[in-house]
Amino acid sequence: MERLPGGRRPRLVSSLGLGRRSWEVTLDEERGRLAWRDPRPPRRAGENCFVPISEIISVEETELNKKQRNIGKWQKMTKLHAFTVYYVKKARNHRWRCSDVTFWCVDEHLCNQWIQALKELLEMQKSRPKQLLVYINPYGGKRQGKRIYEQKVAPLFSLASISTDVVITEHANHAKDNLFEVNIYKYDGVVCVGGDGMFSEVMHGLVGRIQKDSGIDQNNPKASLVQCNIRIGIIPAGSTDCICYSTVGISDPVTSALHIIVGDCQPLDVSSVHHNNMFLKYSVSLLGYGFYGDILKDSEKKRWMGPMRYDYSGFKTFLSHHYYEGTIAYQPAKHTLGSPRDKDSCRTGCYICKKSEQQLAEQHKDCGLKHEEGEEEWKVIKGKFLAINAVNMSCACPRSPKGLSPAAHLADGSADLILVRKCSRFDFLRYLVRHTNQDDQFDFPFVDVYRVKSFQFTSKLSEDNESNVMDIGKKRFGQFCRDHPACCCNIVNSTWNCDGETLDSSAIEVRVHCQLMKLFARGIEENCKDEAAYSQNSAEQLL
Ligand SMILES: CCCCCCCCCCCCC/C=C/[C@@H](O)[C@H](CO)NC(=O)CCCCCCCCCCCCCCC
Ligand SMILES: Nc1ncnc2c1ncn2[C@@H]1O[C@H](COP(=O)(O)OP(=O)(O)OP(=O)(O)O)[C@@H](O)[C@H]1O
Numbered sequence: 062m063e064r065l066p067g068g069r070r071p072r073l074v075s076s077l078g079l080g081r082r083s084w085e086v087t088l089d090e091e092r093g094r095l096a097w098r099d100p101r102p103p104r105r106a107g108e109n110c111f112v113p114i115s116e117i118i119s120v121e122e123t124e125l126n127k128k129q130r131n132i133g134k135w136q137k138m139t140k141l142h143a144f145t146v147y148y149v150k151k152a153r154n155h156r157w158r159c160s161d162v163t164f165w166c167v168d169e170h171l172c173n174q175w176i177q178a179l180k181e182l183l184e185m186q187k188s189r190p191k192q193l194l195v196y197i198n199p200y201g202g203k204r205q206g207k208r209i210y211e212q213k214v215a216p217l218f219s220l221a222s223i224s225t226d227v228v229i230t231e232h233a234n235h236a237k238d239n240l241f242e243v244n245i246y247k248y249d250g251v252v253c254v255g256g257d258g259m260f261s262e263v264m265h266g267l268v269g270r271i272q273k274d275s276g277i278d279q280n281n282p283k284a285s286l287v288q289c290n291i292r293i294g295i296i297p298a299g300s301t302d303c304i305c306y307s308t309v310g311i312s313d314p315v316t317s318a319l320h321i322i323v324g325d326c327q328p329l330d331v332s333s334v335h336h337n338n339m340f341l342k343y344s345v346s347l348l349g350y351g352f353y354g355d356i357l358k359d360s361e362k363k364r365w366m367g368p369m370r371y372d373y374s375g376f377k378t379f380l381s382h383h384y385y386e387g388t389i390a391y392q393p394a395k396h397t398l399g400s401p402r403d404k405d406s407c408r409t410g411c412y413i414c415k416k417s418e419q420q421l422a423e424q425h426k427d428c429g430l431k432h433e434e435g436e437e438e439w440k441v442i443k444g445k446f447l448a449i450n451a452v453n454m455s456c457a458c459p460r461s462p463k464g465l466s467p468a469a470h471l472a473d474g475s476a477d478l479i480l481v482r483k484c485s486r487f488d489f490l491r492y493l494v495r496h497t498n499q500d501d502q503f504d505f506p507f508v509d510v511y512r513v514k515s516f517q518f519t520s521k522l523s524e525d526n527e528s529n530v531m532d533i534g535k536k537r538f539g540q541f542c543r544d545h546p547a548c549c550c551n552i553v554n555s556t557w558n559c560d561g562e563t564l565d566s567s568a569i570e571v572r573v574h575c576q577l578m579k580l581f582a583r584g585i586e587e588n589c590k591d592e593a594a595y596s597q598n599s600a601e602q603l604l
């Protein structure tokens with residue numbers, strides 16, 4: 062389609078057959094959509110539909126099959142030419158499906174003109190990936206990764222003409238190590254088929270590789286890390302799939318494959334975790350000490366149970382009711398507009414995340430002339446905690462659709478630090494149950510939540526050991542609680558749960574890196590009227 066005078070984008074309007082009838086079909090570049098409407102007077106008209114060009118998957122010339130050919134008496138005499146448009150159809154609960162519509166006409170030239178115009182427009186969608194590197198964990202979740210990829214995802218990638226190099230992992234860290242060896246720069250993205258643990262592996266490989274190639278020392282907790290622009294796509298096939306659920310709104314392989322195909326881009330905050338100037342891990346979802354650390358540690362021994370292991374270990378850990386003493390120092394996130402008690406949550410196009418993106422761009426322009434983080438105030442809290450959770454995102458998942466911190470933002474450069482102090486089992490249960498209903502889980506006197514950009518944690522035990530390592534009495538009676546021997550107080554350390562993997566150190570230093578990486582996602586879309594989208598009955602909406 063050629064440009065119209067005044068730079069206006071052109072429209073291609075034709076009368077094309079769809080089923081048994083003739084429809085007015087418009088390819089409107091100005092409005093970025095393909096629309097088809099029944100030209101009969103409104104009272105007799107059928108549905109009017111449109112699809113944004115950005116959500117068209119592909120277009121193909123089609124041979125009409127027997128059923129489709131039975132469209133009218135006279136058409137049987139003439140050769141018909143047809144093309145099929147495959148597009149994203151939005152269903153309930155953020156689920157996406159691949160739908161298609163076939164148009165026909167007798168004029169071969171017109172049919173080719175439509176195919177060419179649509180293909181040209183698809184070519185112009187520059188954010189779409191053409192070549193992907195795919196890692197499949199065959200043992201994640203219910204061990205369905207390979208089947209899910211082959212049956213549900215690969216056919217869609219091939220429909221969208223995406224070429225792939227597929228690696229089925231043979232051991233843990235296979236994907237991570239591989240990402241340090243391959244030429245990652247020839248790919249438009251990396252896809253991981255598995256759960257949060259598999260995503261974490263791929264993220265460590267990719268982010269780590271970029272730092273290595275840029276000469277950044279990951280062991281330096283103050284290093285300015287280099288942003289990774291190669292997007293990661295998650296095909297959920299794990300046990301929790303919290304990262305997928307929190308960034309797409311559902312954990313569904315077909316929906317995620319379609320977000321990859323249309324080339325969505327969602328920046329994501331990443332926290333770096335250090336111990337004594339040594340890099341331990343990155344985290345994007347949950348860094349949990351106490352309750353979630355203990356669940357993870359116990360559940361690792363029960364991997365054979367599959368996703369059920371978390372419920373089993375969750376129940377056990379709930380009954381054990383251990384609490385842990387320690388000190389937390391944190392720097393409040395003053396740069397961000399939101400607060401963890403906000404009623405609104407992070408959604409597609411979130412203005413709070415956009416604001417952080419602008420601030421980040423300004424910081425990059427100033428080349429670090431901004432004030433040093435170390436100079437900003439630290440707040441210190443000592444106490445006995447059942448759980449210490451730091452989340453970079455809501456951590457919504459099928460178990461808790463609103464997540465651990467419903468108002469946390471995907472890309473605002475901050476994490477929500479949730480401190481659950483020692484309380485009764487009954488109160489802790491009330492707190493847990495609120496993750497599954499509409500009530501506010503922060504509205505308890507024993508729960509505090511802060512939006513932070515960095516924090517440090519030291520357990521009482523390591524503080525004591527550091528201050529008096531030679532105290533033999535302490536070592537000897539270390540396993541008993543000095544204050545009240547019969548209580549649940551645990552003076553052995555808990556473990557940090559870092560996105561579903563355990564950390565070896567309990568004393569850690571954490572810093573949030575704003576938008577360090579990008580996903581093939583768009584955040585959770587607002588449930589708007591447009592959702593029924595592409596099948597409106599009112600002509601006014603279309604015109
Ligand atoms: C009474 C029902 C209360 C239900 C409360 C549900 C809260 C669920 C919150 C889930 C938060 C997930 C955070 C995501 C963490 C991921 O980076 C990580 C890697 O995949 N997953 C886990 O660590 C896996 C963590 C799995 C956590 C499962 C927690 C299950 C708790 C069960 C408590 C039962 C108490 C029953 C008492 C009668
Ligand atoms: N071939 C393999 N054999 C054994 N372990 C593997 C293999 N490939 C990957 N892994 C490891 O398996 C771990 C768990 O995988 P994954 O995250 O896919 O599933 P999950 O733990 O069931 O789900 P979730 O993380 O959502 O709870 C990952 O940390 C990854 O390092």
Ligand SMILES: [Ca+2]
Nearest residue numbers: 330453470475
């Ligand atoms: Ca965040």
